[in-house]
Amino acid sequence: MAGGACIRKGSYINEIMPEGFCDCWNGDDEMEPGNPDCGCGEELGIVEWRWAAPKRAPKWVELYEDQKQVVFHPLYSSGTAIVKGNKALETNRHYYWEVKMLTQPYGTDIMVGLGSQEVGESFRDYTSYLGGNEHSFGLSYTGAICKNARVVEDCPGFCKGTIIGVMVDMFLGTLEFYLNREPQGLVFTGLGRHKTWYPMVCSTAAQSSLRLTYASSWTTSLLINAAKVLAASVTGRLLFNNLPPGLAATMKKEFWIPLRSGGMLDKELAKVERHIRARIKDRRW
Incomplete structure (x- = not known):
């Protein structure tokens, strides 16, 4: 499948700067992952799924730390790389997961979001893929929240150290993004029950890295x-x-x-x- 692109109509200047959640991975005195003094959530040890290794053996993605940490384009960038979770979301369950940005984002785009089984693994184009078509939703580091190839909302975005949260209610079919555990004021509705959805991240930036720090789910009750x-x-x-x-x-x-x-x-x-x-x-x- 060809890649999509999330396009912003007109100009927008975000006056609110993105912030990191804590000092983990953000300086010379970085804490170890899972340090209880941080409060990132990783110290709870709750990760119900991991990132899936691409079906082929590409040079654009490497996985570390029990498949929780993703490094995109470890040598050089040649387009857009996409990684999805190794478990599909189940009907009638509530999901929440958090991803921490470990490097300073730059370039065309780095995104966190949700995508269906139709989404591929990589594209030669440099594009804001998640939310660039009907098969995905995405939150960009620039602050754009994307659906169906357009920006439907703007938020502060994220930087090194920011925790990006994704909450999905598969019973009601809703999706909501969080930054540093604060909801961003937009709830997507109408997630198709006929589609199989996966957590996803994508990047065009060389040596960019994100880490899954928390992932849990609950049966609707x-x-x-x-x-x-x-x-x-x-x-x-x-x-x-x-x-x-x-x-x-x-x-x-x-x-x-x-x-x-x-x-x-x-x-x-x-x-x-x-x-x-x-x-x-x-x-x-």
Whole structure:
């Protein structure tokens, strides 16, 4: 299949600069992967799938660290390379995975997203492939969120050290992108149930590298839906923080992303929580 291209109509200048999540892989004193002091999520050791080695033996992709780390174009770039997950997404499951950008992105494009079985492995063209046709969706390092060969939303994008999250609800057929665990305000709907979908990343840049740090899934259930609704409210978040330690540990492990994010930044939630606790302490409530 020929490659597609995500094209931005008109001009757009993103005034919000991308940020890294932490100092891992981002300086002379880099932490080891899985360091519990980082908080990247890799320290949890939850990775339900890996990146799949290309069917042929190309020179444009190498896999490391138990197939979690991808290095694109290790010698030189000759087009667009695509890597997909080694497991297809199953119907009636919720998925969330995170990829950390290990090198400074540059060039035509580096993208994280979702694609169907129709997507190939490489193209000679230098293109923004994911989201360049009806068979894929993509988030570019430039901030473009792409579908059907057009930019449908712009966000800050990502740089070295940024955590890019992808949440897919295969029961409802929805897709949402996260940057450093903050949702980017756009939810794609109508993922075709007749298609087989895979996690995907692509790059045109020589020696660019990304690492899968967290990947989990949950069967659709009333418990999952209730956890998401609870996490989306400040009251629910405060209740979660006051759970008995054993139950709280189980909830963190099993429902990490809906309880970690809840549609708000952790620092904003912490600020609200401190304010509420201060008012309770002063008996103003």
